[in-house]
Amino acid sequence: MNRPKIVILGAGYGGMITTVKLQKMLGRNEADITLVNKHNYHYQTTWLHENAAGTLHHDHTRIKISDVVDLNRVELVQDTVVSLQPDEKKVTLENGELTYDYLVVGLGFEAATFGIQGLLENAFTINNINSARLIRDHIEYNFARYNNEKEDRQDLLNIVIGGAGFTGIEFAGELGNRVPELCKEYDVPREKVRIITVEASPTALPGFDEELVEYAMNYLESQGVEFKLGTMLKQVNEHSIIVEKDEQQEEIPSSNVIWAAGVRGNSIVEETGFETARGRVKVSEDLRAPGHDDIFIVGDCALIMDKENDRPYPPTAQIAIQEAEVTAHNLKTLVHGGSKLEAFEPELQGTVASLGEGQAIGVVFGGKKLFGWKASVMKKIIDNRYLLKLGGVGLLLKKGKFNIFTK
Ligand code: FAD
Ligand code: NAD
Known part of the structure; x- marks a missing residue:
């Protein structure tokens, strides 16, 4: 295979981190990288409740993809994915189609509606x-x-x-x-x-x-x-x-x-014919879809079991980001001709949930409980760390949350 084509679907946490890592890890002539997304922006899903309530403007939450992805290095296709044809190594979009050597599926979540009437x-x-x-x-x-x-x-x-x-x-x-x-x-x-x-x-x-x-x-x-x-x-x-x-x-x-009563993986994944539970594919340790060595699945479309309690890890941004890092590493190995891929081992750093301005609750550092303003500060630190990881100091200064006691 000369100059493999890597196609990444979805510019959520999983897709974006895979893309920015790959653009750093691979030389310009080592692979063609294409990112497909409905919009020309990435958004922080973890802030959407603030946009929905009207306490934070949505422009604060969205980030132009071109601000963090080098479009000389990565081709951005702004289009909607309609279906996947793994046997033909093809993706059908609303306005065309793409072929790939390696595919990363990061199409995120949908609301689970459980058939509730109306x-x-x-x-x-x-x-x-x-x-x-x-x-x-x-x-x-x-x-x-x-x-x-x-x-x-x-x-x-x-x-x-x-x-x-x-x-x-x-x-x-x-x-x-x-x-x-x-x-x-x-x-x-x-x-x-x-x-x-x-x-x-x-x-x-x-x-x-x-x-x-x-x-x-x-x-x-x-x-x-x-x-x-x-x-x-x-x-x-x-x-x-x-x-x-x-x-x-x-x-x-x-x-x-x-x-707001639960999520499932993007229905495109289920419609592809992969075996799913609540629309999520039980991926192998190296994050590939069973029976498809050329397809990685990240974020809320992927299901990984926690061996300690035999239950799936919850679909979170934290896990999507870590999966993307492993996926980028594994793609680099494959592009370089290697075959020994890294297994995904989540490093859970805790959970912090906001309760509004200056208030939150959380468990961090392996069990420490935080309440009130301290938890709220921790939530901002977590959010700011992601911005730093995604787009460096520039993005952090542009979009970060710095007011300790308020927004
Ligand atoms: P997403 O972030 O959902 O991104 C999917 C991307 O794919 C989007 O850009 C979308 O536009 C694109 N896309 C979808 N369908 C198509 C298509 N057909 N064609 C083209 N593009 C498409 N997790 C935490 O860890 N911490 C938190 O504090 C937290 N807070 C949350 C708050 C809220 C209000 C919600 C709703 C979720 C929160 N989560 C949190 C969960 C977290 O947001 C998700 O687990 C995470 O967004 C999953 O990332 P992802 O990359 O799989 O997909
Ligand atoms: P969830 O599945 O975590 O919670 C859904 C809740 O709805 C459950 O408590 C369930 O009992 C309830 N429910 C389901 N059907 C119902 C019905 N018919 N009537 C009344 N209640 C019903 O879903 P979520 O809150 O959307 O979270 C989705 C994912 O995103 C989770 O993995 C969560 O951990 C993550 N998330 C994390 C954060 C954070 O870390 N701060 C914030 C938001 C979401």
Whole structure:
């Protein structure tokens, strides 16, 4: 094979880190590298809840790909991937097709909707810049409508969050800050607005440290967030939801339903015919798809089991970044004619979740618990470290979060 063609699909955490590492690791004439993405920007998915609430402008979250990728070295194809044909080593795009010698699939996640009635039609999900912008504008529009309606339309002021996992909790925290601003802007009494988090498990953040969960719930409740625990969201209508607890159903008016109750891998991966669980491919230790030595899968499309508890590692940016580093290294080995590939061993550095301005919870350094402003500072350090890794000091100074006590 002379001058192999490496095609990377998706400019999320997995795709971007693979690309920037490869452009450093491989000489200009060693391989042709192509990055395919829907947009000409990369976005920090981990900040989308802030964009969706309207507490952070989306331009802060997105990064022009050309600011971090050398487009003389990497070809950027701005297009949408439609399907993969592994047997022909081909990728079909909306506006053409590409062939490859090595493929990296980093197409990220989709909301898992579990077939809930009316969800696709009537609820919003925090998936990307466009969906976050839509949520921000939709909520704001409903606040603007409230005082223009003849009847008391409580559904316009009830914001329902489906799921109190990390995404739901982080979004609730941002709403705790945003709702008072909206009330002021649109002359709505704060006590009229409800932020209702519906969680099927008996606790928020199931499986996370109990003391931290209690801190998070107490703090969010002090910000006006209500929790309906042990409660399943069963149905979403245009202006209400149906929830069920202890076999009792209740209808709650709401025209602002944000579904944050779980993710699955991009459906393109499943449609390719790979064996998947929740749309994620159980990859080999060196991150290749079973039976396809030329295809690496990174990020939320990949599934890796934690041998200690025989459960899959959760789909996180932290893991996507580490997988991308190993993938870039393994591609370099293959391009150089080697065959001994590195096995992926995640180095989990902890979990930190924001609760809004200057507030967070987290477990870091192998078990140390952090609360409040200290956890919030840690969250900013983690975010800033990623920017440094991706684009160096320039990107850090442009997009980093430096105000310790606020945004
Ligand atoms: P993504 O980041 O989802 O990127 C996929 C890319 O592929 C996107 O650029 C998209 O535009 C592109 N794409 C998708 N489909 C196509 C197509 N058909 N054609 C072309 N391009 C396409 N994890 C953490 O570790 N820490 C956190 O604090 C954290 N916070 C989070 C907060 C929120 C609100 C959410 C929703 C998730 C959070 N996560 C966090 C999880 C983390 O964001 C994901 O695990 C991570 O984004 C996965 O990275 P990825 O590279 O697989 O894909
Ligand atoms: P999740 O799967 O972690 O949580 C979803 C929650 O929704 C669960 O608590 C589940 O019990 C609940 N749920 C599911 N169906 C329901 C229903 N019908 N009614 C009511 N509740 C229901 O999903 P997520 O929060 O979207 O997170 C996705 C991934 O992103 C996870 O791996 C998470 O760790 C990661 N993430 C990390 C951070 C962070 O580290 N700060 C932030 C956000 C997301």
